[in-house]
Amino acid sequence: MKAKSTIRAVFVFGALAAGTAVAAAQEEPPTPPRLSWSFSGPFGKYDQAQLQRGFKVYREVCSTCHSLNLLAFRDLADPYGPGFSEAQAQQIASEYKIKDIDDKGQPIERPGRLADHFPPPFPNEAAAKATYGVAPPDMSTLAKARGYRRGFPWFIVDIFTQYQEEGPDYIAAYLQGYREPPKGFELPAGGHYNEYFPGHNTAMPPPLQDGQVAYDDGSPQTVQQYAKDIAAFLMWAAEPHLVARKRIGFQVLIYLIVLAGLLYFTKKRVWHAVEAPHESASGQAATKAGA
Amino acid sequence: MSGHSTYRPQSKFMQWLEKRLPIGGLVHSSFVAYPTPRNLNYWWTFGGILAFMLAVQIVTGIVLAMHYTPQADMAFNSVESIMRDVNYGWLIRYVHANGASMFFLAAYIHLFRGMYYGSYKEPREVLWILGVILLLLMIATGFMGYVLVWGQMSFWAATVITNLFSAIPGVGSTIVTWLWGGYAVGNPTLNRFFSLHYLLPFVIAGVVVLHIWALHVVGQNNPAGIEPKSDRDTVPFTPYATIKDTFMIVVFCIVFAWFVFYIPNYLLHPDNYIPANPAQTPPEIVPEWYYLPFYAILRSIPNKLLGVCALFASIVILAFLPWLDTSPVRSARYRPLYRQFFWLFVATAIGLGYLGSRPPEGVYVVISRILTVYYFAFFLIILPLLGIFEKTRPLPNSIADSVLGKA
Amino acid sequence: MTTVSSAEPTRRDFLYIATGAVGAIGAAATLVPLLAQMNPDASTVAAGAPVDIDLAPIAEGQIVKVFWRSKPIFIFHRTKKEIDEAKNVDVNSLPDPESDAERTKPGHEQWLVVIGICTHLGCIPLAHQGEYGGWFCPCHGSQYDTAGRIRKGPAPRNLALPPYTFLSDTKIRIGEESAKTA
Incomplete structure (x- = not known):
C-alpha cells in the first residue's frame, strides 16, 4: 500500500547497490520523469513563489483529507521556505480554527496563532480511514517517504550528481498519472488506476483539475503546474532546512579541502626526514639523534 | 619495545604529578614515543579514523539524547522536532545517521586491511579477536540506534531481527518475548533499545582501549608483514603517525561531509520517514547497507534455524581466522595465491551485499547460495590448505630494506 | 620535537602555524552547533x-x-x-x-x-x-x-x-x- 519505496541502501566500499524487492509478479511502474527543481544540486534553493503556490494547492485541495501535523504556522514565515511575512503567516494562522479549552475547561475553537501546528482534517485515524478505506497519509514527511528504484548504475551516479529528488519527482508524476485502466486490468471497487503507483490501484481519486486553484502570479493553472508546485511545497515541508544545509555544506567542504591541503604539505614536511633518499636508512635512529 | 625514549617532564607540575600518577609518561610512551613501522601505508590510518568516528558518534549521540523521547507515541515526532526546531538539530542528526554508515565503512576497510596483510597472525590474535568483538558490538549498537527513529523500517527491522532468536529450539519464543518486553515490538522494546544504545558505545570505547593496549604490547603489523628489527625500521608515533592520521581523518571527513550536507538521505530508507505502523508491513524489509552481506547469507539458507546459525557464524568465524590461516607468511604481498583468493573474497562480500538488497527469488537465490558457499569455504577450506600448498615469495630482510628496495 | 636543521625554518614554521590555526578555527566552529543546540528550540521560542x-x-x-x-x-x-x-x-x-x-x-x-x-x-x-x-x-x-x-x-x-x-x-x-x- 505504501508507495513502493525505493532503496537507497548501497554498498559503498564496493560499488553495489540495493534495490527494493518488488513482488515477483508485479511489474515495475514506469520511472517518473525527472523534473528540474530549484532546490536540486549543491547550490539549490527553494523558489518562494513556487512554495507559496504549492501551499495554496495544499490548502485548497490536499488539506481536505491530508494532515500536515509536523508543521506550524510560524514555519510559513521561514525566509528560506515560502517566505511569507510574519504578518501574512499570522493572518493565515488566524483563518484556521484550533481546538482548545477555555478557562472553565470547556472545549472551544479559537483562531490559530503562529505557534500552533496545522490542524488535522480528521479528529482521529479511524475517522480518516472511514473516508477512503485507508487513512490519507500525513504530508509532513511525504516527499522524503516516497521515491522509486533507481537501479544500477544510477544509484552510483547519484552519489556524485547529488540526485535526491526522487520524492518530488514521484509525487509530481503520481498526481498526473491517472489513466483509464488498460484492458484486462482488474481494478477493485473504489480503486483508481494510476500509472506511477506501485500496483497501479490507488485509493485516492484524481485530486487536481485544470483551473481548480487560482494563481495570482500568472503561472499556468494546469494540473501539471499544480502537481509540480505541491511537490516542491512538500519537499520544503519535509526538509525545511535544505537551503541552510547546502549553504553550510559548501563552506564546510571548502574548509575541509583547504585543511586537507595544508595537512598534506605538513605531513610531507614532517616525513621528509625519513623519506628523503639520502636519509632513508635512518628511521627512528635519526630522529632520535636529533631529539 | 625498543625505541622508547624515557619521558622526562619539563614543568615542575608535571614532575610532581608524574611521581604520583604517571599519566604523562603513559601518554608519552603510548602516543608520542611509541615506535611505528616506517613503511605503514595509508590503509593503516583507518584505526585513527575509527577512533575519530567513535568520538563523533558519542558526541552527537549525547546531544541527540538531550532532545529525543524514547516513547512509542512520541519517538518519531521527537526525531522530526530535532530535524525542524532544535538549533542545528538537522545537522547533528544527519551527522549521527550518516556517521553510522561512515563508521562501518571505515571498520570494513580496517578489517579487510587486517586480512590482506595478515595482521591477525601470531602474536596479534588477541588484538584481532578484540576487533571482532568490536564489530559485533557495533552491529548491535547500530541496529538498536536505527530502531529508535521508530519509522516503518525501524519497527519492522526490530520485528524481523528479534525474531531471529525465535529459531532457537524450545526456548525461542520465550526469549523473543523477553527481548520485546511484550507480545510484540512495542514501547518497552523501544525503551530498552534506547537504554542499551546509550550504553553500548561506552562498552565499545572500553574495548577500544583494550584493542589499543593489545596493539601497543605486540606492535603494529606492516605491509611487509615482518617484525621491526632495529630502530631503523620504526619512527616515533608523534609526529609521524599523528600527522598522517590527521590528514586522512580530514580526507575522510570530506566524504562524510558530502553525504551529510548534499545527500543525507541517500543511505536512509524512505520508509523510515513513515511513522511506525504495527498494522502494516512495508512491501520490503531491507536492512542498512552494512548488514546486507550477513542478511544475504541468512536468506540464502532455506532452513530457519540453519540460516540464523549461518548468519552468526559468518561473523564469529572471523575470530578463528588466526588459526584457520596456516601460512607462516603474513602479508599478501608475498602470497600470490592468497592475494587472488582474498580479492575474490572481497568481491563475494560486496556481491552478497548487493544480493541482500534484492528480493530472495530466482537467480538471486542461486547466486547468493554460491557466494555463501565461497564465503565459508574461504575460511574453512582455502585458508587452511593454502598454508600447505602455496609457494610464497621471499621476504625482505628488514622493513628498512623493503622501503629501500621499493625506492 | 625533532630539531632537524633546515635551510628555511621560517617557511616550515609558517606551514605548521597555518595548519594549526586553520585546524583550531574548524574545531571552534564545530562547537557552535554543539552549544547552540542547548538553547530554546524554535517551538519553545x-x-x-x-x-x-x-x-x-x-x-x-x-x-x-x-x-x-x-x-x-x-x-x-x-x-x-x-x-x-x-x-x-x-x-x-x-x-x-x-x-x-x-x-x-x-x-x-x-x-x-x-x-x-x-x-x-x-x-x-x-x-x-x-x-x-x-x-x-x-x-x-x-x-x-x-x-x-x-x-x-x-x-x-x-x-x-x-x-x-x-x-x-x-x-x-x-x-x-x-x-x-x-
Missing part, C-alpha cells in the same frame, strides 16, 4: 510569544496567576487602600528603592503586574501573606509589599516587572512593552 489577558473577571483585591514563557505572572487588582499603602512609603528607606509609579502604568495604578518569582532563589511567593499585604515567600521568608517590593528577608530585589502593555482598560498583552501609551 514560538510558544513564548506575547499573551493577551482579559482583566475584566479579576475582582478588586484579587490576585491571579497566569503563565507567560513558563513563568508565573501575578496580576494584582489593588484596592484603594493597597494603592495608598504602596504610595505612602519612604522610597529611600527601601532595600531596592522604587516608587509605586515606576512599577505601574500611568492611568492604570490599580493594576500591578509582576513576575511571580522570588528574587532570592526562584520560589513562588504566596499572595496576600506577610506583614506588608503583598507576598510572602515560604522558602526563606522574603516579604513583598502591595507594589511587589522587597521589604524584609534575604531577597535582594523587588519582584521583576514583565514587559506588558494595555491594549484597552480591561486587556493587557504580556510580552510586549508599550511604545508610548496614548
Whole structure:
C-alpha cells in the first residue's frame, strides 16, 4: 500500500547497490520523469513563489483529507521556505480554527496563532480511514517517504550528481498519472488506476483539475503546474532546512579541502626526514639523534 | 619495545604529578614515543579514523539524547522536532545517521586491511579477536540506534531481527518475548533499545582501549608483514603517525561531509520517514547497507534455524581466522595465491551485499547460495590448505630494506 | 620535537602555524552547533510569544496567576487602600528603592503586574501573606509589599516587572512593552 519505496541502501566500499524487492509478479511502474527543481544540486534553493503556490494547492485541495501535523504556522514565515511575512503567516494562522479549552475547561475553537501546528482534517485515524478505506497519509514527511528504484548504475551516479529528488519527482508524476485502466486490468471497487503507483490501484481519486486553484502570479493553472508546485511545497515541508544545509555544506567542504591541503604539505614536511633518499636508512635512529 | 625514549617532564607540575600518577609518561610512551613501522601505508590510518568516528558518534549521540523521547507515541515526532526546531538539530542528526554508515565503512576497510596483510597472525590474535568483538558490538549498537527513529523500517527491522532468536529450539519464543518486553515490538522494546544504545558505545570505547593496549604490547603489523628489527625500521608515533592520521581523518571527513550536507538521505530508507505502523508491513524489509552481506547469507539458507546459525557464524568465524590461516607468511604481498583468493573474497562480500538488497527469488537465490558457499569455504577450506600448498615469495630482510628496495 | 636543521625554518614554521590555526578555527566552529543546540528550540521560542489577558473577571483585591514563557505572572487588582499603602512609603528607606509609579502604568495604578518569582532563589511567593499585604515567600521568608517590593528577608530585589502593555482598560498583552501609551 505504501508507495513502493525505493532503496537507497548501497554498498559503498564496493560499488553495489540495493534495490527494493518488488513482488515477483508485479511489474515495475514506469520511472517518473525527472523534473528540474530549484532546490536540486549543491547550490539549490527553494523558489518562494513556487512554495507559496504549492501551499495554496495544499490548502485548497490536499488539506481536505491530508494532515500536515509536523508543521506550524510560524514555519510559513521561514525566509528560506515560502517566505511569507510574519504578518501574512499570522493572518493565515488566524483563518484556521484550533481546538482548545477555555478557562472553565470547556472545549472551544479559537483562531490559530503562529505557534500552533496545522490542524488535522480528521479528529482521529479511524475517522480518516472511514473516508477512503485507508487513512490519507500525513504530508509532513511525504516527499522524503516516497521515491522509486533507481537501479544500477544510477544509484552510483547519484552519489556524485547529488540526485535526491526522487520524492518530488514521484509525487509530481503520481498526481498526473491517472489513466483509464488498460484492458484486462482488474481494478477493485473504489480503486483508481494510476500509472506511477506501485500496483497501479490507488485509493485516492484524481485530486487536481485544470483551473481548480487560482494563481495570482500568472503561472499556468494546469494540473501539471499544480502537481509540480505541491511537490516542491512538500519537499520544503519535509526538509525545511535544505537551503541552510547546502549553504553550510559548501563552506564546510571548502574548509575541509583547504585543511586537507595544508595537512598534506605538513605531513610531507614532517616525513621528509625519513623519506628523503639520502636519509632513508635512518628511521627512528635519526630522529632520535636529533631529539 | 625498543625505541622508547624515557619521558622526562619539563614543568615542575608535571614532575610532581608524574611521581604520583604517571599519566604523562603513559601518554608519552603510548602516543608520542611509541615506535611505528616506517613503511605503514595509508590503509593503516583507518584505526585513527575509527577512533575519530567513535568520538563523533558519542558526541552527537549525547546531544541527540538531550532532545529525543524514547516513547512509542512520541519517538518519531521527537526525531522530526530535532530535524525542524532544535538549533542545528538537522545537522547533528544527519551527522549521527550518516556517521553510522561512515563508521562501518571505515571498520570494513580496517578489517579487510587486517586480512590482506595478515595482521591477525601470531602474536596479534588477541588484538584481532578484540576487533571482532568490536564489530559485533557495533552491529548491535547500530541496529538498536536505527530502531529508535521508530519509522516503518525501524519497527519492522526490530520485528524481523528479534525474531531471529525465535529459531532457537524450545526456548525461542520465550526469549523473543523477553527481548520485546511484550507480545510484540512495542514501547518497552523501544525503551530498552534506547537504554542499551546509550550504553553500548561506552562498552565499545572500553574495548577500544583494550584493542589499543593489545596493539601497543605486540606492535603494529606492516605491509611487509615482518617484525621491526632495529630502530631503523620504526619512527616515533608523534609526529609521524599523528600527522598522517590527521590528514586522512580530514580526507575522510570530506566524504562524510558530502553525504551529510548534499545527500543525507541517500543511505536512509524512505520508509523510515513513515511513522511506525504495527498494522502494516512495508512491501520490503531491507536492512542498512552494512548488514546486507550477513542478511544475504541468512536468506540464502532455506532452513530457519540453519540460516540464523549461518548468519552468526559468518561473523564469529572471523575470530578463528588466526588459526584457520596456516601460512607462516603474513602479508599478501608475498602470497600470490592468497592475494587472488582474498580479492575474490572481497568481491563475494560486496556481491552478497548487493544480493541482500534484492528480493530472495530466482537467480538471486542461486547466486547468493554460491557466494555463501565461497564465503565459508574461504575460511574453512582455502585458508587452511593454502598454508600447505602455496609457494610464497621471499621476504625482505628488514622493513628498512623493503622501503629501500621499493625506492 | 625533532630539531632537524633546515635551510628555511621560517617557511616550515609558517606551514605548521597555518595548519594549526586553520585546524583550531574548524574545531571552534564545530562547537557552535554543539552549544547552540542547548538553547530554546524554535517551538519553545514560538510558544513564548506575547499573551493577551482579559482583566475584566479579576475582582478588586484579587490576585491571579497566569503563565507567560513558563513563568508565573501575578496580576494584582489593588484596592484603594493597597494603592495608598504602596504610595505612602519612604522610597529611600527601601532595600531596592522604587516608587509605586515606576512599577505601574500611568492611568492604570490599580493594576500591578509582576513576575511571580522570588528574587532570592526562584520560589513562588504566596499572595496576600506577610506583614506588608503583598507576598510572602515560604522558602526563606522574603516579604513583598502591595507594589511587589522587597521589604524584609534575604531577597535582594523587588519582584521583576514583565514587559506588558494595555491594549484597552480591561486587556493587557504580556510580552510586549508599550511604545508610548496614548
